[in-house]
Amino acid sequence: MTVMNILEAVRDGLRQELKADPDVVLFGEDIGRNGGVFRTTDGLFDEFPGRVIDTPLAELGIVASAVGMAAYGMRPVVEIQFSGFVYGAMEQLISHAARLRNRTRGKFTCPMVLRAPYSGGIRALEHHSESMEAFYVHTQGLKVVIPSNPYDAKGLLIAAIRDPDPVIFLEPKRIYRAVKAEVPDGSYVVPLGRASILREGTDITVVSWGSMMKSVLDAATELQGKASIEVLDLRTLSPMDTASIIASVEKTGRLLVVSEEPRTCSVAGEILAQVAERAMLSLQAPPRRVTGFDTIMPLYKMENDYIPSKDKIMKAILDVVSY
Template identity: 50%
Template sequence: MSKINMVQALNATLHDVMAHDDTILVMGEDVGVNGGVFRVTDGLYEKYGRERVIDSPIAEAGILGVAIGMAMAGLKPVIEMQFSGFSYEMMHQLEGNASRMRTRSRGQFTVPVVVRIPYGAGVRALEHHSESKEVYYAHTAGVKVVIPSSPSNAGPLLKAAIEDPDPVIFMEPKRSYRAFKEEIVPKDYAISKADVVESGDDITIISWGAMVRDTLKAVDAVRAERGFSPEVIDLLTLSPMDVDTIITSVKKTGRCVIVQEAQQSFGPASEIIALINDLALMYLQAPVKRVTMYDVIMPLFARESMYLPSKEKIIRAINDTLDF
């Protein structure tokens, strides 16, 4: 089997699900004739036509608002926010309507909308294109937040998101789009279930999105230098979070490092530390460490490499936690 990148995996999944379910449609800015800014929707317009692959106006609130109505009428819209920084325009529709419709209607209506959001730094993009604001969506009750990390899990997770009866924010790390290729071995990935990438006994290392690959590189460097047995967890879903997998691992290892691309304050890493304090505090042999961005506005591309959590910072956090 040939190797493919994440863009190809997502594109193949959209082709496959649309072929088997004519209630699925794609909508967003430039997703049709142009095949999407990142080419994730390439070829869909030619194959399925303008009624199922819809080029929208530049109006993010309108894109989601229309999609909510479509979903309540029985369709399954997969919409694209062209860049994460543009998605804030849809927040009123997301928080005020999509997230609340199941509760508001006492279960009479659900909103099976998938909102694809390219996000994150490392691709030399402009302002509002490189933020890592997954916490905005994870903090919204009634919304699920899924973040693939590789070509292998991107397709199955997108398929699971489309099949979910509730709104799903599907955040795609731009730095991983074409950074590497994998052979795709058929495997199911469920929303709300983390993936234990490596099993070990010495330390739990948790990450998601583009940071997973950097974390694995750091793990390999530490292993080559000192030898250790890490347990590496790829969260895959931030909300609802797979608390059982996290706590079971931390109870086993007694140590934990969390790597997130987002800035430090009020981020997902803080929530994971709170969960560990609530459910596994007496098992800890060292304080839990965070490796994160700084609490400043994301700089432009000339300095973004200094802002991103580096392999060296991850190595230092692992060694400090092991040596505590």
């Protein structure tokens, strides 16, 4: 066991797979000698000569090259520096990566991973802070994974690299260094498609993921004695572990979803719809969402008023519990 933050855990996951599988290559902008803009790949360039590759500045070209490389049987893991820069490559994700298996009835597949830091709260420039995970969840054929802690970050990333289908792996950059935990040495897998219960409770289920999870756990700790809170970390947004959400809501009878996305057509909205369809009669209070606003993500002077705060989460929990 080694104490690591999320960045270090991601790096260790990459290292394990580079060691284990000669078909794994990493490429992207500034990820080689420079170790990436967040230093996620620091040291890997020297440790694995020729397999951690700096590319020209071309997001579309990077993602599309990964599609071709994956279809040829390699396991490319590409980094886009910020999730706000993926959009130039969206056609590649939607029209090719996500569809290749289906449109060739399994003849060609696309086992690639796209890593990108997402979410706000680090006083970054414009376009560096959005939480648009719903785009990818809405795209059938992609898997979408967002870890919230170092253990999951490493294990989910290893699972993503080994997965036979394309995985969008969004990294919670606000808590990259803020969350530290013991991480097993060597290789292990956290299976995709399974949520985890981070905290057991009986009064309310709070579903969240990624960057918001630290605030959710802090809120739950502060409300100790006032409400018994079950915290469910979704971890994989697509395919979604609906069964675990329903089981938890059937137990607690209440639901709050906390995410940083714009509210309309959000993943949070989908979770409410699933619960409404499958567990309406278990609910003792209307289900609620605490999310970002349906606004463009503001520049950093206002970003902390956009991102759901711990206080907002606590108030929503108490509102639902006391309904």
